[in-house]
Amino acid sequence: MRLLVTLATLFLLMGCQSTSNSKLDADPEWVTGKLENGLTYHIYASDKHTPVSLRFIFEAGSLQETDTQLGYAHFVEHMAFNGSEHFEQNGILDYMRSIGATFGPDVNAYTSEKNTVYVLDLPNNAHLDKAFNWFNDIANGLNLDANEVEKEKGVIVGEWRDSRRENKSAYMYMYEKAIAQSQLAARDPIGTVPSIESATDVSLRQFYETWYQPQLAHLVVVGDVSVEEIKAHIQRELGKWERGNTPAPDTYVIPTPLPETILQPALSAEGASASFAYDLGPTATENKGQLFNQWTNEGTAYLIRERLEDELLSITGKPNSVEVGITSAGERDFLIIRGLFPAERREEAQTVIVETLASMRDRGVDEKAVGNIRWYQDARKYYRQYDDNLLPKDRISNFTWAFMRGEPSLGTEDLLSLRLAWSRTLNRYGVSDHLEAMLSSEPVVFGFWLDDEQEAQVEDLLVDAHTRLMEQGKKRGSRGGNTLLAAVSHNGTVIAEQKKTETLNVWTLSNGVEVWYQQNPKAKEQVRIVVGDKGGRALLPEHLVSASFLMPDALFLSGLAGQDAQGISRYLNERSTAIWPEITPTRHALHIDTNRYYMDDALALTHHLIQSPAFTEEGLALSKQKVSEDFKNFHASINGKYDDAVFNKLRNDNPAYRLSTVEDIDATSLADISAVHDVYFSKARNTKVYIVGNLSPNRIKRAVAKNLGGIVFAEPSVPELNIQSDTWSPALSDVLGVSEEEKGKGLSALYVLSEVENDQSAEVVFIDDILSRIATRKVLNSVREQASLSYSPGSFELSIDNEKYTGWAFAASVNPHQAKQANDLFEGVVQDMAKGVSDDEATVASTQLREALQGLDENAHHQANIFSRYLFNGWGVDALLDVNKTIDGISPEEISDRAKLIFGKQSKVVRAYNMPEGVELPE
Structure with a gap:
């Protein structure tokens, strides 16, 4: 249950009745200039964060296309990754991987109706030369090779296929209705299949040379840079780019x-x-x-x-x-x-x-x-902290979004003054x-x-x-005043403590709960709390599994600590606090996100949630209504039908790993709900708490002793079990499938079911993450770049935390006629992985993981999620406290050996398909 108005959201929620029509002043921290050829640059220099982010924005999108160029802006965007003056074929992606960046999050591009944007997020400023080499190539050095153009058509058609559903989402349908009578209706950025398939290197070059001109380009740089050095880079790389004659496009409404x-x-x-x-x-x-x-x-x-x-x-x-x-x-x-x-x-x-x-x-x-x-005066401090915490990639994303909307990027002090001036009126x-x-x-x-x-x-x-x-509205009842909870009934004490590091304290409370507190100045006003343990639905007897889906909602909807459900909702909203559950097959947890000033209130509510649930038939009925509706809708969906017919069979329909049926949900009793709560918060559990914030350790220590130390854990009302999947389904066909997809769409999936033990330690978890990056790269190269079968083929670890054995999955959305070919290619990747991985592959993927795990303290929410995961699963947090040391301790040989074990001949390979209705499986 997430009932949160975040600080960042509140910054966007303030308004004003009237003010002058004077021009808005741009943020003076941004240095904006223009080269003689018309290229505009925007630079924000800050040494607060090491990374450097860049965006290359062109005033060229689908609205600039002619009727014979539909999808060309997007097509040219794709070709920027397929060969240029300084980078052969996918050379830019290979280089970015070598420095730890990942295609997608760190290097990417996108096209809208009026802009094309190229994205680079670098780990530091040591790689700016290569970044500007690529931007120079984008400007006037793309190869647009005829063979590469032909190969990319299959990828773009795959993207078109993925984005076109017969049954559209509500928001997509509303958007299409809004633009139905406009030019945008015939200018979808992705284009049409006939237009994509008829494109040539010559026709694409015509669009490229018309619209990729310096007077239509904006280069944005944010991060640990020198303004003068960046200006010199821009002049050196892009100053010779010849100005064109294409005028800037008019705004279309x-x-x-x-x-x-x-x-x-x-x-x-x-x-x-x-x-x-x-x-x-x-x-x-x-x-x-x-x-x-x-x-x-x-x-x-x-x-x-x-x-x-x-x-x-x-x-x-x-x-x-x-x-x-x-x-x-x-x-x-x-x-x-x-x-x-x-x-x-x-x-x-x-x-x-x-x-x-x-x-x-x-x-x-x-x-x-x-x-x-x-807004009030103390908002100054909050917003300054928010602005101070912005990473380069977040700041540049904010700027780019504002630029695309035609909005100025306001300075922090100007923005605060404007907000407060409005509030006074x-x-x-x-x-x-x-x-x-x-x-x-x-x-x-x-x-x-x-x-x-x-x-x-x-x-x-x-x-x-x-x-x-359209009728006259009537006055509705008042929502009441501020809400308060009943007081905590029992207090506890701290009976043991240790200091793991200068900023990490561990306390054992008098009821046995272990509290880990990570003091993080970068958390500013935010406090993130996670309470939980490993176990999840696997702890429950089969007849209680359905109750685990209902218990969290029933807990809130029944009311708590003297408040009904509406009162709890208001209590959380008034305190800008969110509480939501996490129940997986092998882990259960309660997440809290709050402000430092409301931490005691959040902990008090947590006390009541665990100590004194007040389940009611009314709350259970509402919970059943909500969950039944959600589950019924999922089971009726394409993904739901595939899961029921294929995915769940991998674990022999183990109830801990699948959604319950609507019938099982309806049959759940109040006693079942209470029994699940008792199992998760009983004496037998090893409940731990992880907290990250910027309060003094003594302040946290007193608060957790008072609010959590007094919880009296009961004996479970049912015996705890372990029904997690001890093995993959023993009698599984080599080919599984269902025909529930839409016309013209197919899903190919290949599952590797191994008997290799899963995540025994933090180091093994790191190795599996490295292997995932290697496998994903191989799949992209094989299925997307070479065969052009799919826009976004992927691989992921099939097994989940604490599951006994390891499994792997490969999947792609494809043309149904190419479904078997996709699985053939997946099997080729598996066979390649079974031979081990090269030192170079291991090194590149390790570097990517190293960069991905840098700055875990930059975001309290992310830090709480990953640290609590490792803590609850029994892996400890030492590996996360020194990521570089952990990765340095993993050799390429260890990575290669684990690949051989997981993907070797002893593992079972299962092919799976979801084909259009009426179409037989390809094998």
């Missing part, structure tokens, strides 16, 4: 969509929903007035979401059953309000949504609500007027319905809801 009511079949995996799309006009943030209006839009959207979440919780059982936000399509902004609910409660849910919107539109909001979006009357203006226009209304609903009835209910929405 899509026309206003006409209000209407639209019915559309829902994706099974998404479930039933209703959406309301309000046109807010052209995107505009050129001056203070426009910027403040945007903030006000976002602030009122937050208030709408907050109110609807509260109103719908008792109907849906989901704290996140409503999605509200400002989105853009074709330079036009929209307010999107989407409610998700069980199909059988559509009428009730839609009525609540429209009556709440009408009430907020016509009755406004109170001063307390306004206070939730107002904020009042309930202005916010209420803004709400009325936003919600008074007639929206486009969408109803997404499931197969077991009657379309005509859904239409009637939607028309009725639309009519109610």
